[in-house]
Amino acid sequence: MSMRHRFKVVIVTGVPGVGKTTVLQHLSRILGESGISFTLVNLGDYMYEAARREGLVENRDELRRLNHRQQLELQGLAAQIIIEQASKTLSDQDLLIIDTHALVKTTVGLWPGLPEHVVSVLKPDIIVVIEASPEEVMARQASDTSRYRRDIASSPKELKDFMSMARIAALASATKTGSAVAVVWNPQGGAEEAARRIADIIRHI
Ligand code: ATP
Numbered sequence: 001m002s003m004r005h006r007f008k009v010v011i012v013t014g015v016p017g018v019g020k021t022t023v024l025q026h027l028s029r030i031l032g033e034s035g036i037s038f039t040l041v042n043l044g045d046y047m048y049e050a051a052r053r054e055g056l057v058e059n060r061d062e063l064r065r066l067n068h069r070q071q072l073e074l075q076g077l078a079a080q081i082i083i084e085q086a087s088k089t090l091s092d093q094d095l096l097i098i099d100t101h102a103l104v105k106t107t108v109g110l111w112p113g114l115p116e117h118v119v120s121v122l123k124p125d126i127i128v129v130i131e132a133s134p135e136e137v138m139a140r141q142a143s144d145t146s147r148y149r150r151d152i153a154s155s156p157k158e159l160k161d162f163m164s165m166a167r168i169a170a171l172a173s174a175t176k177t178g179s180a181v182a183v184v185w186n187p188q189g190g191a192e193e194a195a196r197r198i199a200d201i202i203r204h205i
């Protein structure tokens with residue numbers, strides 16, 4: 001079995017509210033302007049869509065509180081659908097960018113977002129870990145009322161611990177697939193710069 005897909009796979013991770021989706025909006029524009037052909041997907045969208053269809057959840061932040069075996073199944077299913085679709089639509093050298101999590105705080109404890117049955121399907125070239133200061137992430141979580149993230153951490157110290165474990169989780173997943181891990185800082189007001197940094201990294205795949 002091949003170590004890689006024909007197309008390049010970049011997984012982007014980071015704790016809830018750190019700014020993955022925001023940075024990836026900037027990255028989409030930057031790649032578009034450079035004429036690079038890519039598809040951007042959010043793995044949580046696929047989990048949410050499957051769970052919503054079965055009437056299990058009403059919003060995406062309820063996924064983390066589902067029965068854990070259901071989450072495990074949804075996670076694997078999402079990875080498979082993403083790769084099936086990308087295999088049909090992407091040409092050689094195109095990019096598949098996946099917005100997701102290396103560590104999820106769920107009902108049974110901390111849980112890998114990229115365990116064997118997921119990472120071996122996605123086969124990432126690179127796993128990006130987006131980070132920012134815990135205080136800034138907590139402020140972003142609090143000011144973004146479109147999402148429920150109060151279950152993640154109740155203090156900067158707790159969030160800092162979660163962030164270091166999420167970084168280690170990304171490295172652990174990377175060892176399964178020989179993927180590179182790149183830590184990218186997303187400071188206050190710096191989402192576009194963080195996206196440029198990811199664009200630079202991607203050029204070297
Ligand atoms: P989740 O994992 O829950 O989907 P996320 O990592 O995708 O979270 P975003 O939704 O992109 O996080 O960002 C959370 C909030 O932080 C949003 O209100 C966004 O506008 C803000 N934000 C993101 N990056 C920055 C930044 N560099 N400076 C200031 N605000 C930011």
Ligand code: AMP
Pocket residue numbers: 016042043044045047048060061063064075099100101102104112113114
């Ligand atoms: P997001 O919008 O990125 O926060 O995704 C919505 C939700 O989907 C997350 O909060 C998690 O509950 C779930 N999710 C996303 N990616 C994964 C993953 N790799 N493994 C398990 N759950 C995930």
Ligand code: MG
Pocket residue numbers: 020021022099
């Ligand atoms: Mg997001």
